[in-house]
Amino acid sequence: MGRSGQYDAPRPSGQQRAAATNDPGGRSDSAAVRRNNLSLVLRRLHDHGPRSRAAIAAETALNKATVSSLVGELMARGLIRETGRRVEGVVGRPAQLIELDGAGLGVLGLEVNVDYLATYATDLAGRVLVDRRVSFDAVAVTPAVVLRRLAGMGRSALAAMSRAGARPIGVTVAVPGLVDVAAGQVVLAPNLHWSDVPVGAQIAAALGVDDVPVRVENEANLAALAEYWQGAEAGTSHLVYVSGEIGVGGGVIVDRRLLRGADGFSGEVGHMPVDPAGTRCGCGRVGCWETTIGFARLIALAGGDRPIDPSRDPEERLAEVVTRAAAGDARAAGAFDEVGRWLAVGAAILVNLFNPKALVLGGYFARAADRIVPIVTRELTRLALAGDAAGCRVTASALGFDAAVRGAAGLVVEQVLDNPAAVSSSTGATSQSA
Numbered sequence: 001m002g003r004s005g006q007y008d009a010p011r012p013s014g015q016q017r018a019a020a021t022n023d024p025g026g027r028s029d030s031a032a033v034r035r036n037n038l039s040l041v042l043r044r045l046h047d048h049g050p051r052s053r054a055a056i057a058a059e060t061a062l063n064k065a066t067v068s069s070l071v072g073e074l075m076a077r078g079l080i081r082e083t084g085r086r087v088e089g090v091v092g093r094p095a096q097l098i099e100l101d102g103a104g105l106g107v108l109g110l111e112v113n114v115d116y117l118a119t120y121a122t123d124l125a126g127r128v129l130v131d132r133r134v135s136f137d138a139v140a141v142t143p144a145v146v147l148r149r150l151a152g153m154g155r156s157a158l159a160a161m162s163r164a165g166a167r168p169i170g171v172t173v174a175v176p177g178l179v180d181v182a183a184g185q186v187v188l189a190p191n192l193h194w195s196d197v198p199v200g201a202q203i204a205a206a207l208g209v210d211d212v213p214v215r216v217e218n219e220a221n222l223a224a225l226a227e228y229w230q231g232a233e234a235g236t237s238h239l240v241y242v243s244g245e246i247g248v249g250g251g252v253i254v255d256r257r258l259l260r261g262a263d264g265f266s267g268e269v270g271h272m273p274v275d276p277a278g279t280r281c282g283c284g285r286v287g288c289w290e291t292t293i294g295f296a297r298l299i300a301l302a303g304g305d306r307p308i309d310p311s312r313d314p315e316e317r318l319a320e321v322v323t324r325a326a327a328g329d330a331r332a333a334g335a336f337d338e339v340g341r342w343l344a345v346g347a348a349i350l351v352n353l354f355n356p357k358a359l360v361l362g363g364y365f366a367r368a369a370d371r372i373v374p375i376v377t378r379e380l381t382r383l384a385l386a387g388d389a390a391g392c393r394v395t396a397s398a399l400g401f402d403a404a405v406r407g408a409a410g411l412v413v414e415q416v417l418d419n420p421a422a423v424s425s426s427t428g429a430t431s432q433s434a
């Protein structure tokens with residue numbers, strides 16, 4: 001799939017039909033039509049649940065013979081099955097219901113972050129097989145050590161997938177930095193101190209699964225997609241996601257598509273210069289947005305003369321700040337106020353630029369939503385040019401720290417929904433070139 005792949009496109013509806021019976025083009029056109037039609041049928045079942053061949057034909061405006069042929073091919077690839085239940089047809093004998101299968105096909109998301117590693121695996125039907133996050137100081141060791149450790153977690157996840165009867169069909173690695181998606185290379189990840197790391201090749205080699213494609217993506221872009229696909233704002237066509245971790249990343253969905261920019265580097269909102277008199281950022285510049293709202297800033301503001309142990313899991317450190325604030329610790333409560341005000345400063349820029357219907361706050365912002373969301377909402381009304389008229393909801397991610405790694409797994413599912421023919425009938429692995 002190219003860098004402008006279709007996985008972030010809207011779920012096609014019935015209008016997006018391809019006329020399989022009326023193909024004036026050559027063989028490549030007819031292969032493309034076939035692929036689109038396979039995608040159309042599979043998405044129908046994925047998005048709307050079990051239905052008969054006749055219902056699929058009616059809803060997609062494909063003819064019944066074409067639908068029967070497409071259903072046969074999708075079954076052969078292990079993607080769908082007959083439920084064994086029947087519904088009364090309009091005429092003739094009762095019709096078999098078809099449903100998404102995919103229990104035998106597994107997708108794996110991996111995530112490197114500054115202070116943790118994560119794995120998340122599901123089967124194609126969405127059954128969660130692995131959901132694991134471990135504290136890990138990724139800055140203290142070399143990229144090779146980080147990737148070996150992540151691949152070790154990946155191998156454990158693949159073993160769990162195998163025990164559940166699912167074969168892996170794709171892996172996505174989420175990384176907080178600029179990613180050359182086509183090359184599988186992390187160009188620059190300031191908070192990890194990485195530059196030009198061939199993450200895709202190293203993970204693929206260490207996982208030892210030759211025929212399973214490994215893709216590398218920016219973590220905040222994946223989180224934005226996860227929010228759009230399955231979060232509290234699922235389906236919101238104009239959405240901005242901002243993650244609160246050590247770094248601050250962003251993903252922008254405009255008109256149902258992930259905004260990538262010319263080189264795939266868009267969404268680096270954490271490095272918007274908002275405070276020229278501020279502190280130095282991990283990227284080397286001064287006053288980036290993430291120096292004012294990143295997790296390290298919250299911990300520093302809240303800790304004061306009672307520092308919070310940096311070796312603890314980020315969730316535990318956050319819980320400590322929340323507990324202190326609830327107990328009346330003015331410094332901890334003030335830390336949330338300060339972060340909330342700076343959050344609104346950058347959020348106003350994003351709202352002025354993109355006019356989103358929802359601003360989804362992820363990472364630690366979501367875990368502390370009770371304290372942060374009201375401040376951001378109030379300040380945003382004051383700071384955005386359109387004020388209340390901007391109509392932008394500020395919401396907390398329901399996916400929290402898991403958003404990126406869920407998006408990583410979800411991306412593989414989307415790729416299959418876009419191109420079911422990439423899943424081979426024999427091995428269940430996807431083909432990179434399909």
Ligand SMILES: [Zn+2]
Nearest residue numbers: 271281283288
């Ligand atoms: Zn910066």
